[in-house]
Structures are given as structure tokens and as C-alpha cells.
Amino acid sequence: MIDHSAHAPSARRTNWAGNITFGAKQLHTPASVAELQDLVAAGTAVRALGTGHSFNTVADTSGSLISVAGLPRSIEIDGEARTATVSAGLRFGELTDALHRAGFALHNMGSLPHISVAGACATGTHGSGVGNRSLAGAVRALELVTADGHLVTLRRGEPDFDGAVVSLGALGVVTRLTLDLVPAFDVQQWVYEAFPQDRLLARFDEVMSEAYSVSLFTGWHGGPVDQVWLKRKVGDDGPRTAPDQWHGATLASGPRHPVPGVAAEHCTRQQGVPGPWYARLPHFRLEFTPSNGDELQSEYFVARHDAVAAYEALDRVRDRFAPLLQIGEIRTVAGDGLWLSPAQGRDSVAFHFTWVPDTAAVMPALRAIEEALAPFAARPHWGKVFTTGPGALRELYPHYADFEGLTTRFDPAGTFRNDFLAHHFPRTH
Structure with a gap:
């Protein structure tokens, strides 16, 4: 997987599979949320980059790629509430042992434990089981930096929450997520x-x-x-x-x-x-x-x-x-x-x-x-190769128009928009 930590070479410009060469002019790995807020507020074209395991241009931009892998890493377990609040740049495999030692588990895991928590949730990456929701289904709250540099927290049950979890990076750069836990098994x-x-x-x-x-x-x-x-x-x-x-x-x-x-x-x-x-x-x-x-x-x-x-x-x-x-x-x-x-x-x-x-x-x-x-x-799947066009997608997702409205409200200037979003969610107004 791609290493975007503070010690990683910033010249890496391809996704994991090597089929996408990113068009970004810079790759930033901020060491604090405050630094991330400054970078976003100063940018006109910004995209968050996870572990690079998407096979299309969902993470690409002509401006600045920002990895949250360099933010302070944290795993805060609330045993009474059965939740874990984790830094978004963590890979699933980096938090599972701590959860297990505390007597807890995630309800589901994807095929790869190497992928980042934020990236997997943002693209609807899933895991398996007739009774098991996708990885994003465990998200109870998320914190993100919006286009104006402000830090916003959205919680399950709030009006915008259902549109913000699987959001393809269109609303901001996620910094932390709170996940539901189950007893370890x-x-x-x-x-x-x-x-x-x-x-x-x-x-x-x-x-x-x-x-x-x-x-x-x-x-x-x-x-x-x-x-x-x-x-x-x-x-x-x-x-x-x-x-x-x-x-x-x-x-x-x-x-x-x-x-x-x-x-x-x-x-x-x-x-x-x-x-x-x-x-x-x-x-x-x-x-x-x-x-x-x-x-x-x-x-x-x-x-x-x-x-x-x-x-x-x-x-x-x-x-x-x-x-x-x-x-x-x-x-x-x-x-x-x-x-x-x-x-x-x-x-x-x-x-x-x-x-x-x-x-x-x-x-x-x-x-x-x-x-x-x-x-x-x-x-x-939003993070993989497909040819389905925006007209078909509009019919496939009952909340397609709601999501369009959400992106316009959160990011009116299009700071987080890229060619992928412009193609699949074209703004007509």
C-alpha cells in the first residue's frame, strides 16, 4: 500500500494498482488538524488521499492531494457506549488489535486490512455477510474539515449524516470517525x-x-x-x-x-x-x-x-x-x-x-x-473501474439529487470537486 506518512517520499504519484497517475501538483501530509485546516482554506482544488486502493480517479485532482496519515494517531474506546473514535488515516489493521485487547470488535472487515478507515467508508467499501452492513454502516459520527477550513462534526440521526458518510470526499477532508463496536469474537x-x-x-x-x-x-x-x-x-x-x-x-x-x-x-x-x-x-x-x-x-x-x-x-x-x-x-x-x-x-x-x-x-x-x-x-462500487454514466446513476440512487444539494451547500466553490465528481455528479446550475 502507499505510505503517505511524514517520512514517505512525496514524489509518489500513482495509486496502488499503478493504473492511475495522479495529476496533483502537490502532495501534503499535515502533522496537525490546524495545519490541515490552513491547507484546505488556502486551496482552490483539494482532494483527500487514503491508501490509494481505488482503481479510478475518485481521489485525483489538478491541485493538491492531502493525506491525513500524518495526523496524530488516536484510538479512543468508550466501553459503555461501545464505540471507538479513531483518526481517519489509520488503516483497519492498525486499530483492530487495540479493539480486541479491550474486548471489542468491528462488526465487519473488508478483504484487505491494509485500507484506511476514512477511505473505505467514503467509497462504500464493505466486507461480507447476509446480516452485516458495510464498513460505513458502523460510522456513528465523523469530523471533517470543510472548504472554508472549519472543523465540523456530523452525528447519526442529524439531517446531513446519511449523505456525509459515503461522500466520495466531496464534502471535506475527514479527520476522525466514531465507529460502533460489538463484543470481540x-x-x-x-x-x-x-x-x-x-x-x-x-x-x-x-x-x-x-x-x-x-x-x-x-x-x-x-x-x-x-x-x-x-x-x-x-x-x-x-x-x-x-x-x-x-x-x-x-x-x-x-x-x-x-x-x-x-x-x-x-x-x-x-x-x-x-x-x-x-x-x-x-x-x-x-x-x-x-x-x-x-x-x-x-x-x-x-x-x-x-x-x-x-x-x-x-x-x-x-x-x-x-x-x-x-x-x-x-x-x-x-x-x-x-x-x-x-x-x-x-x-x-x-x-x-x-x-x-x-x-x-x-x-x-x-x-x-x-x-x-x-x-x-x-x-x-465507487472506488473501482466502471462505465455507468450519470444518467443511470441518478436512477440507481434515490438520494442522488439530495447528495448533489449537499455538495453544493458544503462546497459551493467546488474546492473538493474533481473530474470524477464533475462527470458523475454534474452541476447544472
Whole structure:
């Protein structure tokens, strides 16, 4: 991941995958909130930069990039309220151990613990589980520096809050977030292989509900699903054993990586070995970089009740995208009320695609996928590669116009606007 700490070289100008070269003239890493306020107030084109794990230009600007990784790092746990207030530049993997030692956990984790808390929430990055909301769903309050340099705090239940959590950096630079916590728990993880496709389609909801988090990995080759990753909470009765056969799939004989042929050393512990939530819910371990960034990613969310029909629609056009895939993943996310969350208003299934690093070749594949999923009102992940235009997005998000109004009110001069926002949220007045 990109290191934007005070000691990092300021010349780094690409995202993690290397497919985006930032157009910013400067990269600032302020050491205090006061310094950040001065930088924002003096700027005319400013964008916040997290760990750089977005695959499009959502974080780009022609002016100044500002990383909050250099702000004082803090984790303030309120055991009675079951919350943690954390500095926005922290990566998830940097706060989980402290939470666990205090007896608490986050309700969900993404595939990577390497991503920043603020960046993940701002783009609707999610995690998995039929009963688990996205990472942004845990936000109870957020503090941000607005375009005039003022420090503003928004809390759950206030009028602007639901539009401000997943905000794509359009309202300001987030400095701190307060997150809901749950009691700490342990998880066991198993991998099954060669899951028959007909079993999946006949029992989709049952399959996806059989563990705290379930991930399906497929190369979309028309045969069985390559792998099923089951992440089960350890209950009061202690660790469980797993059968050799599960819905026609076979228990893996050893650790597995989601991408065929790749060694599993970077993956979180499998084969049913119990471990704390933060060491099992992600797919990859914090102490390793999961790949060299040689990939592109896309992801689309549909209502969970449309999952089987959407799967079948993709399967009919798999020859148009499968040759460019490294792997595909299918997960569930519980619905929420955040305006720009891809799971807003509906329990969702996310179809994820990890591509070879060839943008020109991937674009026609994206169009085929978006055409296939159009009948299901598929919402793209804001931080990944997609071609869905502003007209379609307006129809996909009931609060699209509300968000436009919120950005105009918070940032009338467009200090935080960039080409990405101008394209997807064009101001017509």
C-alpha cells in the first residue's frame, strides 16, 4: 500500500494498482488538524488521499492531494457506549488489535486490512455477510474539515449524516470517525472446492447464510464454483469441525489463495483454526501485501432477491469477460440507509471482478457486464473501474439529487470537486 506518512517520499504519484497517475501538483501530509485546516482554506482544488486502493480517479485532482496519515494517531474506546473514535488515516489493521485487547470488535472487515478507515467508508467499501452492513454502516459520527477550513462534526440521526458518510470526499477532508463496536469474537475459516453451480442456484440464500461471512470465488468458466470460503463465528460450545463434503463441494486439503495457482502464504489462516475476528474476516493478512498491484477491479451490487437471475445473466455472457479475469468473487452485504452506499435501501449481493491489468481490454468486458446487469439496477462500487454514466446513476440512487444539494451547500466553490465528481455528479446550475 502507499505510505503517505511524514517520512514517505512525496514524489509518489500513482495509486496502488499503478493504473492511475495522479495529476496533483502537490502532495501534503499535515502533522496537525490546524495545519490541515490552513491547507484546505488556502486551496482552490483539494482532494483527500487514503491508501490509494481505488482503481479510478475518485481521489485525483489538478491541485493538491492531502493525506491525513500524518495526523496524530488516536484510538479512543468508550466501553459503555461501545464505540471507538479513531483518526481517519489509520488503516483497519492498525486499530483492530487495540479493539480486541479491550474486548471489542468491528462488526465487519473488508478483504484487505491494509485500507484506511476514512477511505473505505467514503467509497462504500464493505466486507461480507447476509446480516452485516458495510464498513460505513458502523460510522456513528465523523469530523471533517470543510472548504472554508472549519472543523465540523456530523452525528447519526442529524439531517446531513446519511449523505456525509459515503461522500466520495466531496464534502471535506475527514479527520476522525466514531465507529460502533460489538463484543470481540473468534472465527473459524474453511475453504471448499468445486461447488456445483446447480446447487448454488437452487439454494443461494441458504448457502450465503451458512456462516457469518461467505465468499464464492469463480473464474466464470461455466463449471462448478472454484472455491467457497466459510467464516464461522465460534459459539459458546467452542470450535467446530467441518465435514469433508458440503452441498456437493469438497473440503480443501490445505490452505488456498483465491486466485488459482497462487501460493496461500498471504491469506488468513484456514482449515478451521480458530482465531480473532480481525485475523479471519479479511482474506489477506496485514503483515503481507496481497499482490503487487498488478490488477484492476470492478464490482456491482444488485438486490439479494435478484442474485440468482443476475448470476444467470452474467453466465450467459461469460465468454465476453472471463478470458480477462484473474478471479471473480460473490458476497452478500446487508442494506443500510446511507445515500451513496451501493447497498442503500436493499440487502445486496456484490459481484466482484479482479481483472488482468489491461484497461483497454477490460473496458468492453465492463460494458458486457453492465448490459447484463442493467435489468437488476446494478450499482457500481465507487472506488473501482466502471462505465455507468450519470444518467443511470441518478436512477440507481434515490438520494442522488439530495447528495448533489449537499455538495453544493458544503462546497459551493467546488474546492473538493474533481473530474470524477464533475462527470458523475454534474452541476447544472
